Amino acid sequence: MVSNIQKYSIHDGPGIRSTVFLKGCPLLCAWCHNPETQAFQPxxxxxxxxxxxxxxxxxxxxxxxxxxxxxxxxxxxxxxxxxxxxxxxxxxxxxxxxGKEMTVEQVLAEVEKDRVFYEESGGGVTLSGGEPLSQKEFAVEFLKRCKELGYHTAVDTSGFVPEEVFDAVLPYVDLFLYDIKHLDDEVHRKYMKAPVAPIQHNLRHIVKKGAQVWIRVPLVPTINDAPEHIRRIGALMQDLGLKEIYLLPYHKMAEAKYHRLCLPYTVSHIEEPTAEQMQELADILSKQGLNVHIGG
Ligand code: SF4
Ligand code: SF4
The missing domain is CATH 3.30.70.20 (Alpha-Beta Plaits)
Structure with missing residues (x-):
């Protein structure tokens, strides 16, 4: 079930990319910027x-x-x-x-149209969502075919799928864009409606298997932006030998999408972080020796 195919994306991995958004996610993040990808059905x-x-x-x-x-x-x-x-x-x-049912070959036909941009920019194809790995069969086949066609592949994941799914896609993924939303189980269950342990387990698992990983943190003031929490994320990355981290500032642009979908938007009281706040948090991570990027 495909939600959207976004062309000329420059925020979902290196170079110019086509990002394929699959519909459906096992998490229910209160601030999700793509609520149209949460449900598995059209x-x-x-x-x-x-x-x-x-x-x-x-x-x-x-x-x-x-x-x-x-x-x-x-x-x-x-x-x-x-x-x-x-x-x-x-x-x-x-x-x-x-939401549209598409075959692997139909999606490939779409992304093939922009091959020249990938080749000239060092880009490729990113599978995103929703949680793209929730559609295991499609994801494995699609990524495998992408590698056969010579594309650089990235997967934007919440990490909340069984370990075996990662094992199945690992041979065909050049880069994981791995979300860390919160390190504490209680907070994770409250705002994401899911435990955090499988996410941390899978992160360690794929790093151990040699996967290239960039960490992405959606920065949501009052929920996960405490300096100590950011420092702990940095420490986890140091422990795993990871270097690249992207801080994605929470924004309210998605609120209109919730209204269109007749879904409640429960975080309208949260203010967007300022550029200064983002920089202060980035500085904490930089001091831990990480390469910090603000924004996608
Ligand atoms: S709102 Fe009614 S007419 Fe429209 S898609 Fe749903 S069931 Fe069909
Ligand atoms: S009421 Fe609005 S949404 Fe419904 S058919 Fe008329 S224009 Fe379309």
């Missing part, structure tokens, strides 16, 4: 700015999943079966179905 989204309020969709939905409210069209996710009736008839394309 979803309908409503764009308020395009809607003219004709209510054709509400009348036509065979499952009574749409309701007109003062805030606009609300989608009942329990009832919606993504039949596409409403998206087909909406005169202004204010409703859209997210």
């Amino acid at each position: 979803e309908i989204v409503w764009y308020g700015g395009k809607c003219i309020g004709c209510l054709s969709c509400v009348e036509a939905c065979p499952h009574q999943a749409l309701k007109a409210t003062a805030q606009g069209i609300v989608i009942d996710r329990e009832r919606c079966v993504c039949c596409g009736t409403c998206t087909d008839l909406c005169p202004t394309l204010a409703l859209e179905k997210l």
Whole structure:
């Protein structure tokens, strides 16, 4: 299930890349910047700015999943079966179905179009999500075919999949972009809805097996930006012999996506970190001998 194929990406590994976003993630991070990739199933989204309020969709939905409210069209996710009736008839394309079943060869045909950019920039193809390794069969086959075609491959992962999945993709991955959101289990369970132990275990496991890893930390003020916590992430990297770390500042641009998906956005009270705050945290890691990058 593919959510999107983003061309000319410069934030998901070296050079110019095509990033393939797979849909579905076992974590539920409260601040997720891509909430449209959390569910494993297709979803309908409503764009308020395009809607003219004709209510054709509400009348036509065979499952009574749409309701007109003062805030606009609300989608009942329990009832919606993504039949596409409403998206087909909406005169202004204010409703859209997210998520598309694609074969490995179909996705490869898309990324092949930009081979020249990868070759000239030292780029390649990145598998992202959601959690791309949750779709094990697709991921293994896709990455294997990418290597056969000579692409540099990267996988952007939360680390929250069984160890055996990493073992299956390892021969075909040149670089892992590995997220660390929080090192404490209690906080991890609270905000990510999952334990942290498997993530740390898998990180150690793939490093031991010789994988190249860049760490990525989504920096969310008041949740994981305490200097001591950042220092602990640095210490873990030193222990593992890792060098590259990317600090990704939390931003509120995703809030509109939550509204479109009729999902609650529970972290609107959190302020975006300032450039000075980001630099202070980067300095802590630099002093630990790490190569720190701010942003994707
Ligand atoms: S059919 Fe489209 S334009 Fe009409 S109410 Fe529904 S979403 Fe809005
Ligand atoms: S996709 Fe089908 S079930 Fe879902 S809201 Fe639209 S018409 Fe109703």
